[in-house]
Amino acid sequence: MxxxxxxxxxxxxxxxxxxxxxxxxxxxxxxxxxxxxxxxxxxxxxxxxxxxxxxxxxxxxxxxxxxxxxxxxxxxxxxxxxxxxxxxxxxxxxxxxxxxxxxxxxxxxxxxxxxxxxxxxxxxxxxxxxxxxxxxxxxxxxxxxASPADDVVNALLALGYSEKEAAAACRDLPADQPLNDSIRQALKLLSKAK
Missing domain, CATH: 2.40.50.140 (Nucleic acid-binding proteins)
Known part of the structure; x- marks a missing residue:
């Protein structure tokens, strides 16, 4: 090989x-x-x-x-x-x-x-x-x-969300937003979805 x-x-x-x-x-x-x-x-x-x-x-x-x-x-x-x-x-x-x-x-x-x-x-x-x-x-x-979106996805995965949930939550996040704000916004979206 x-x-x-x-x-x-x-x-x-x-x-x-x-x-x-x-x-x-x-x-x-x-x-x-x-x-x-x-x-x-x-x-x-x-x-x-x-x-x-x-x-x-x-x-x-x-x-x-x-x-x-x-x-x-x-x-x-x-x-x-x-x-x-x-x-x-x-x-x-x-x-x-x-x-x-x-x-x-x-x-x-x-x-x-x-x-x-x-x-x-x-x-x-x-x-x-x-x-x-x-x-x-x-x-x-x-x-x-790693892009900021990748960091948000990784944070959500570490919190126990599935890849599909994490990717869906990050789809519409602004690229120039600070990481902490992006994670907060993604978590809000996920909590509304449940």
């Missing part, structure tokens, strides 16, 4: 790149989120990878963070979701957006991703319901910058 590649970025042709590692050029498919984060051609790059062996092909997929790779691995476990569709999902949604879509069971958000129809979106939401798609911080993961 190939878990990580570190080498020189030789070519970029979305969604595929070539990374030269010790004189061997690895063809790696990456989601667009990773593609946009890549350095210039000729520079050093490090990717977390997932290696797929099939009867007709050996495929290598690369990700900028462990969270993206973990999300990819969860997606390909869903019935009918292959690596290419999983890459399309991660190209169209960030890991945080995917988690929010799952928490809210938002079919419409998923169907905006090219290649995802209603049936596929519904199956994906059903099989991933109640699951967080990626672990927050695995070993060696790039530090994630």
């Amino acid at each position: 190939i878990g990580r590649l570190t080498g020189q970025l030789v070519a970029k042709q979305p969604p595929q790149i070539i990374v030269d590692v010790g004189g061997v050029g690895y063809e790696v498919d990456v989601p667009m989120s990773t593609f946009y984060a890549l350095p210039a051609t000729g520079e050093r790059v490090q990717l977390m990878t997932h290696y797929v062996v099939r009867e007709d092909a050996h495929l290598l997929f690369g990700f900028a963070t462990q969270d993206e790779r973990a999300a990819f691995r969860q997606l390909i476990k869903v019935t009918g979701i292959g690596p290419k569709v999983a890459l399309a999902v991660l190209s169209g949604l960030s890991v945080a957006e995917l988690n929010q879509a799952i928490a809210l069971q938002d079919v419409k958000r998923l169907t905006r991703v090219p290649g995802i129809g209603n049936k596929t979106a519904e199956r994906l939401l059903l099989e991933l319901k109640g699951k967080v798609v990626a672990s927050a911080a695995g070993a060696g993961a790039a530090p994630a910058v």
Whole structure:
């Protein structure tokens, strides 16, 4: 299994790149989120990878963070979701957006991703319901910058609310509001809902 590649970025042709590692050029498919984060051609790059062996092909997929790779691995476990569709999902949604879509069971958000129809979106939401798609911080993961809404969601989760309740309460909070005020407002919304 190939878990990580570190080498020189030789070519970029979305969604595929070539990374030269010790004189061997690895063809790696990456989601667009990773593609946009890549350095210039000729520079050093490090990717977390997932290696797929099939009867007709050996495929290598690369990700900028462990969270993206973990999300990819969860997606390909869903019935009918292959690596290419999983890459399309991660190209169209960030890991945080995917988690929010799952928490809210938002079919419409998923169907905006090219290649995802209603049936596929519904199956994906059903099989991933109640699951967080990626672990927050695995070993060696790039530090994630938490948005104020993420902080409010985490606070509500710590208070015992479900992901769905927390995400719904944070949906309409002003982005420029102080964290304490946002938490108070979300708690008020949740208490009214009960």
